[in-house]
Every structure is written in C-alpha cells, then in structure tokens.
Amino acid sequence: MPVYRNRNAKATRKGTVMDDGTAFTAHTKPTTARALTPDDVKRHNRAAIIRRLNAEGPATKRDLAQALGLSLPTVTQNLRDLAADGVVRRDGELASTGGRRAGTYAFDPRCRTAIGAELGATALTMVAVDMNGDVTDARSRVMRLRDDAAYAQRAADAIGDFADALRRPVAGVGVAVPATVMDASPAPIMPAALVQALRQRRPANAVRAPIADAEAELWRDRTLTDALCVYLDRRPSGALIVDGRVHPTGGRIEHMTLVPGGRECRCGRRGCMDAYCSLETLPEDYESIPGFFSVLEQGETHHRERMSQWLDSLALAIGNARSVVPGDVIVGGEAAGYLDERDLAALRERVAGNGGADGGFRLRAAARIEHGTTVGAALPFVRAAMADLEGATGEASPNPADPTPPSTMKV
Structure with missing residues (x-):
C-alpha cells in the first residue's frame, strides 16, 4: 500500500x-x-x-x-x-x-441484509433491505401496540422469524417506534425490552419514527446537508439533518412553545406547537381531515381562514427552529398528501418573512417512499455493513448500549 x-x-x-x-x-x-x-x-x-x-x-x-x-x-x-x-x-x-x-x-447488493420494522398502532410491518437500500421482502402482522414486556417479546419473535426466513446474512435490525411512545413520560419500557430481546440473536436498535423517516429522505436525496424535517400528522414530530447525517435527538419541535399560556397540549403544558399544528386542529366539529381539505378546495371562506392560521403557526415553529439550525425544510407526514405547491409556496413565504430567518433555503414536500419509515430504520445497518465490506474505518456502529442511535454530532 x-x-x-x-x-x-x-x-x-x-x-x-x-x-x-x-x-x-x-x-x-x-x-x-x-x-x-x-x-x-x-x-x-x-x-x-x-x-x-x-x-x-x-x-x-x-x-x-x-x-x-x-x-x-x-x-x-x-x-x-x-x-x-x-x-x-x-x-x-x-x-x-x-x-x-x-x-x-x-x-451483489443482496450479500447482506438489514431488517427494518415499524411499530404501528395495529400492525407490525417488517422489510428486508439490501445494500442498495432497496426492499427485497416485506411482511405485516396484526399486533396492537402496547407498552409492555409481553408486546416486546411477541414483536421480537415475529421479527426474528422474518429474519430467519430470509436465509441471508443479516447485518442488524432497526425498529421505528412512534414518537409518542418514545417520548412518553414516565419513560416507556417496551422499546428497551424489545431491543434487548432482539439482541439475543443479532444486532438491533430502536429509533423514533421521524428519525427513520429522515434517514430514508437523506438516502433518497444525497444533496441534503442541513435540513429540518417536519412530519405533520395527527401528532406532529420532527427530525434534524446536520452535516449530511441525521441527528439522533434533534428536531423534536412538537413541544416547542409557540404561544405562552395558550391552548392546552396533550403533554399537560400550554401553547405547544402540537396544539396548533396538528392536523386535528383543522377540521370543524364532526368534520374529518379529508373532508376539511375537500371543502377547502372549493374555496369556502371559513376553511381558508383556518388554513391560513394553521400555516401561520407552522411557519412560526419552522422559523424558530431555523433560527437555531438554518437549513432546508422538508414537510412530510399525512399533511404532505394534502398540501399542493401553492400551499408550500405560501408556507415558505411565511417562514422567510419571520425575523432572523434567511431566505436562501428550499422548502419542499417529503419524497414519497414506499415503506419509508421501515426502510429508514434499517438504513444505519446498511451503511455500517457497507463500511465494513469496503474497509472504511471510524464508522459509528448502529448498535449502541441503549436503544437510541449513536452520534458524535453536537447541536
């Protein structure tokens, strides 16, 4: 050499x-x-x-x-x-x-496989991902999510059976856990119990679902360096990309205080971003979220006002986050299926108009990636396996002592 x-x-x-x-x-x-x-x-x-x-x-x-x-x-x-x-x-x-x-x-990208699993409210979804990040196998099992040791063992057994059936070397298992579970207080027992059970047979790790979503986004768009990922579901969440890597804890904007003493939040505090930017705040009484957007498309005045207020609150939250960590903005979650280019342009204009926010940034909808959350949970093991095959040194292992991914980044 x-x-x-x-x-x-x-x-x-x-x-x-x-x-x-x-x-x-x-x-x-x-x-x-x-x-x-x-x-x-x-x-x-x-x-x-x-x-x-x-x-x-x-x-x-x-x-x-x-x-x-x-x-x-x-x-x-x-x-x-x-x-x-x-x-x-x-x-x-x-x-x-x-x-x-x-x-x-x-x-041969199938020389190694990483397993991704997503813990849904009523089903456990599992995928096998090759070294190109492509899904080669998928399976779903009905299983109602619970925060207890029994659920953890059942999920570990199902994931283990899925991995064994592949008959290929498995680099590791990444599990995407809903942010509402990972961030619960008191601390949940299920994620750690699940990881411990999985590690009896192979490397494993658990991450918040928005972290997995951001991993999939970054894999799809290699040009991203710094970005705030905002996932607008019925329970908003976020993730942060810094220097081309997903930060393990950054981007938790859902409980940022937007209005001191404002609306009561599910967390027990008042004025949180969740209380103003959840999709559930848009519909009127007895109206569904799809129903709200259907009426909005017809130009109904009251619905347009509610939408404008919602965009104002969202822009404030994004602007606050970008004042600390400037970068592009990626809007995902259930809302991404309803917001069109005009809505995104209006949101970007509001963000750029907030004090302290620079105007040189992209704001776009998240990429539509099949099994995106599940694939994203597996990708850290794909990168680690490729680094091992290619002889790279200094690559952080995705299998730390606790269920959160390691990082040397500081934010």
Missing part, C-alpha cells in the same frame, strides 16, 4: 513546517509503522475491488486490474473468494472481439 505524505509540508533541520505555517518538532524517536501482513494486503485488495464494483458497476478482471493497479492473478483470486462469499457475482460477458469473451463481475 502506498504511503501518502503532505506535499505542502517542508522539511527543516529542526523539524517540519506544516501547511498553515506552524512548526512541528519531534522530541522523541519516530515510531516505525507496523509492517503489513499478507492478511492486511488481502483485506485491502478485497475492499478495493468491492468499492470499485459498487461505485462504478460491472467490470472485467482486466478492467479491475488496470483501475486498481493489481496483477491479474490477484484480481482473479479475490473475485473467486468474493464470489464464494456471495459478495460479487458474474454479470454476463462482453461482446466478442475475436477471442474468448471476457466475463464481467458485479457487486
């Missing part, structure tokens, strides 16, 4: 002058790097081949040898080993140019 040096550093008789002009002087004997063993070289070459195939697509042995600077026998042996492990597969042959057709090899 080549050794890379800082070309801008200048050697002096007393030490080394670094890029920024500071001097580094060694007062001790330089340590000798550990010599690479044959196993080290093999792991390096193996990871290099996987990275190349995953990034660039199918390639022949000769293509890989030329691109990676490896000998043809070395590439051949590594491809043979990787194929035996199910990591690469033959992908066809190139057109003949007069001699023997050259076979192409491709990375």
